[in-house]
Each structure stands twice: as C-alpha cells, then as structure tokens.
Amino acid sequence: MDIAVRTVSLRKSYLGRGGRRVAVQGLTMTVPAGGVHGFLGPNGSGKTTTIRMLLGLIRPDSGTAEVFGRRVPKELPQVIDRVGAIVESPKFFPAFTGRQNLRLLADAIGTPRPRIDEVLEVTHLGDRGRDRYAGYSLGMKQRLAIAATLLKDPELLIFDEPTNGLDPAGIREVRDTMRTLGRAGKTILVSSHILAEVEQVADTVTIIGHGRTLAEGAVSEILGGGGAPQVRLGISSASQAEDVLATAGLRVTRDGEHLLVTGAEDPAEITRVLAGHGLYVRELTPIRPDLESAFLSLTADEGLGSDADRDAGGLATGGAA
C-alpha cells in the first residue's frame, strides 16, 4: 500500500494565557494513497493543528510527519507541488479579484496562465473571476480555494472542514467533488466534525479526540467494530415473536412497541422464522451501524463526544449533508 501521509507520535502545544495547552499529543496517522480519507474529531480535537503541521505552517514539538515519504517541514518543498490544501476558511487578498489572487499563486509556482482560466471554469467562477474576492459568497470563496489547489494539479488534496458555512447545494458540490477526485486516483484528506459528511465519501478514516488517535482504518472496519447487525422489528404479537426468535438463536430486546433483533446475518432469516410460526411482520428496518455510533463508542471512555461537546458545536451528525 502506497502511503500519502504518515504521522508518528506528533505533538504540538501552545503557550496561552492559561499556560501551555496541548493541541496534539502523540498523534499517529496513516493516509493511504488514492481515495478519500476522513479525519474526524470534535472541534478542538487537533485536526486543524495536525493539518497545519502537515503543510509546514506550524512546527511540531516532537514526532514526525511525512508527505509522500518526505519529512515535513524539512523536505516539504520537494513535494509541495503534489499537494493542494484548504485550511479552515479560504483566505485570499480581499481587494484583489479572484483571477488576480489565482494569478499570483500561479506565477509563484510557474503554472502557465491559461490554467487560471481552466480552473476558474471548472469551479464555475469563469464569469466572476474579475470580481473582487471581498464580494464573493462563502460558497464562491470555497470554490476559489478549490480552484487554487487545482493550479498545481495535485495528487494529494487536504480539505479542512470544507463545508463549513456552505448551503446544502454547496455541501453537496464539495462532497461530490471529493468523491470524484478520489475515484480519479487522487488522495483526499478531509477533516470534519460532521460524521455523516465524511461517512458518505470516505474510504478510510482516522478518528481523533483530545489530540490523540482513537481509531483508524477502513470505514467498513470502523463500522464493523460497532457490533453485530441489528434489525428493528414491528409485529403485532411481539411477545410470541420474541420467544420464537430467541428459540431460533437470535438475541431479542424490547424497544417500546418494537423488537430489536441482533445476530441475523440476513433480515430474510427473521421473516422466514416468524412466518413458519404464522407470525407476519409489519415493519422490518435494518439498523445500519454508522460513524456516529462508532465514534461515540470509541470516545465513551475518553469523555469526548459528550453532550457538552455537541452543545459547543463539537461533534455533529450533519443533517444537511
């Protein structure tokens, strides 16, 4: 497996008013090349700090970070042309037009001018390129940032909370863009605190909390860790059905009017067993494990992902996504 990004025991602390605060402590992460890698964690868990360290914007106190096998920040110049990034909200010169902002960046790396028009067209900013950046909507700013990353035609794209502040259409655009890039063989590292957003596009994920790695791997593996598949069952003779299913070796618990059945590899097995006893199902809903439950399970012992975190905008399930 080719590795796009690897960090080992990465640590970063800041000196603030209340003393030294550790933002990232011993973070170890591996991002395979190709596909979309979700970087999940509540607000303040150290995602942006980690991304800034990967881009050489801040220096780690200790630990190592590599991008395409090159040590960061020392050897970053050797691979920077293969990396595009949007860290937090897009930041350009507000008094310049979108085109002027792109031209500065393109000239800085020696990208031919025609590429500026191409990336403006690609991001649907072709007719707004000569407008001042200060007048752009948030979605347009985000698209301009994506256009900037495309000036390099990078192999690794790092998006830090790319859908923050976007409307549902914008969120869908960004999500589909990430998916398309991932399918095209690019590596996308996307950080988010919106679990549903990442779950829909990511192939692999790293989940962090309090600056530490909590879990890492393929999404299916992480979800698989959430327990055996469950099915919610609606049936008129719930007590009788409970006995029948238990006799068939399935684990059954009550959930109000419904039954929660655990252990059936195929929901059809449940209907077949019940039908054999003259019991007919009114409702049968597979309960799919999701990243939210996986995350909550992982952070149960860490005191993370709690109500307090959610109240503070920490972990969100992202209805709009």
Added chain:
Amino acid sequence: MSHTLITPDSQAKSHTRPKGTSFLGLVGVELRRLWWRRLTKAVLVGVVAFTGLMVYNAYNQSSPETLAQRLDEYQAMVADAERQNQEMQANLPTMIADCREQEAVERERQNDSSIDFGCEHLGEFQVPTMEDVGISLPIADTITAELVPYATFAYAFLVLLLMGSFVAAEFSTGALGNWLTFKPQRVRVALSKLAAAGVGGALAATLGLGLLVIGARMVATINRPGSELQLPTPPPLEDSVAELVLRAVLVVVAAGLLGAALAMLLRHTAGLVGLLLGYLVVVEFIAVQAFLGGRLTPWAITPNASAFLEKGHEYMAETCTTVDGNRSCTFGTQAISYTHGWVYLLVLVVGVSTAAVLVFRRRDVT
C-alpha cells in the same frame, strides 16, 4: 450547474506540472502584488503631489517678482543697517571707553589679565551679503540640493508605511498561510518580500526624485531673471547632485526594507504605525532632546539619515568637562559624520531584516 466541481475533463489541459519559479521570479510576483494594491497607487499619488508642491514652492520662492521684492527688502535692510552704523560711529569713542573700563574692572575683580571683552571690535560693521540672506540666481542644482533632503524624508515615511502594510496585509488577511502552501521555503519567501519592498522603494524614490530634478530645472529655466535684476551666482555645491540623489534613493530603499522587516516581526500595520509614531514622538522628539543634553542624538535614526544624505549632520548638544573636580558643561555644535551615518543605517537595516527573516523562518503561521 453540475453537482461536481471537478470532473475528469477538469484535468489540466494546458500542462500537467508547474515549472517552478526562480527567486527573481518570486520577487516579480511580489512586485506585481505591490503594484496591484490601492495603497501603492495612493502613495505614488502622494509622492507626485508632494513633489509638485515642493517644486511649486521653489518656483514661487525664486520667481523674478519674488526675487525683486526680496532684493528691495534686502536693500532697505542694508540702508537701515548703514544708518544705524553711522549713528553708532558717532558714539563709538564713548562706547569703547566704557567697554575698556568694564574690562579693567573685571580683570581686577578676577585677578586675570587675560580677560578680553573685544572692545577694539566695537563699531566694526559688516553688511550681510545677498548670499547670506539667501538671495541668488536660481540654479537648478542648488534648488535640487535644497529640496532633496525634505523630499527624501517624506518619501521615506510614505514608503515605510506602504511596505509595512504590503507585508502585514498578508498576515492580517491570512493569505500568507495560503502562500506558504505554494511556496513553503520560508527564507526564500521572506527575502523575496524584502527584495520587493526594496525595489518598490527605489522605484517610488526614483519617480519622486526624478520629478524633483526635472521640476528644479524647469523652475531655474522659467525663473531665470532678466538683465534688469542683478543677482549673485550661488557658491558651487560641495557635492554632486547625482550622488545626493543616489544617496536619497538609498535612504528610501532603507525605509522600505525597514517597513517590510518590522511588519514581518509585528504582523500588523497598526502595530507598525504605532511603533513608528511612538518612536518619533518618544525617542526623536522627547528623549533625544530632553535627556543627556542632546547627547543621544547620534543614536537616533533621522540625524544619521541626515548625516548620510548630506554628508554630515550638525546638532546642538551639551559637552561636559571636569577639571580639578569641577564639572562644567557648555552647549555647542556637534557633528555626526557621513561614515557614522551610513554605518548606523546599514547596521540598523541589516540587523532588523535579519531578525525578521529568522523569526519568519521559525514562526507558526496560524
């Protein structure tokens, strides 16, 4: 609109990989950004306007009408002085006798025969020349040499603020983080910004001083008086105007570098403006004047810039000596040499710029 911003068609058509940029190319990009800024245009307008005002003032000061009026005033002053002299000559023997008497009393009182009141010089009268009161033929080089120091300090102030804002804007907008994801070579990036600030400062100074030189020549030509106005030719300049203008450009370049370097350290235009005004008020206007009898002057910036620009700078300061345990102080004229001036400026600019690059290299960009 498609739901996907990027499709397989969006791959680069024009090429695949950036070619990279040389250091000079990077300086060129920074200069382009500098040129695109509205503040740059405003400063250039300011430079042109200030130059125009100075040239206009020189034109007014040296117009034949003004010179004729000043000549009349001068002649009236000379006539008045000669009248006073004649009156004094009538009383001169009495005045000299009084003077000698007081001198003798003082010699006796102090038991010092070397005391000299200079009584023999009483009555010596010298009429100030037209050159002494600043009346002379308007010569282009002389006008230029008179205006350049004022222009230089004005340009330097404007360029310092412009270059400070040029660099600080990258921090305040957050665009620097974006920039560093394209060019992560911190030292190279910092040096390119300083180089652009220096080149930009040189261009602004060249514009202003070029206009000043042209304006001075136009004033000298337009205001050349007719034969009815007999004026003395001013003494030749000790220094060539070309060298003076070159030194003026270097002072403005130094200001540009200082502005950019300080902005790299402070990261805010407001901080830079505060530091600059604070320095001028607290150090140059208060501390240098009020403390140690002016002896701090050689360590302030503007006197050294003057010393470099005008090949020496004179200032008033207290000089104290102790003889036999008795300390006595006198105020007198002191000088900052040309060498002191350029060494001071060089150390200042190189020191602050080096500190800025080193800090920029290590500092976290958040």
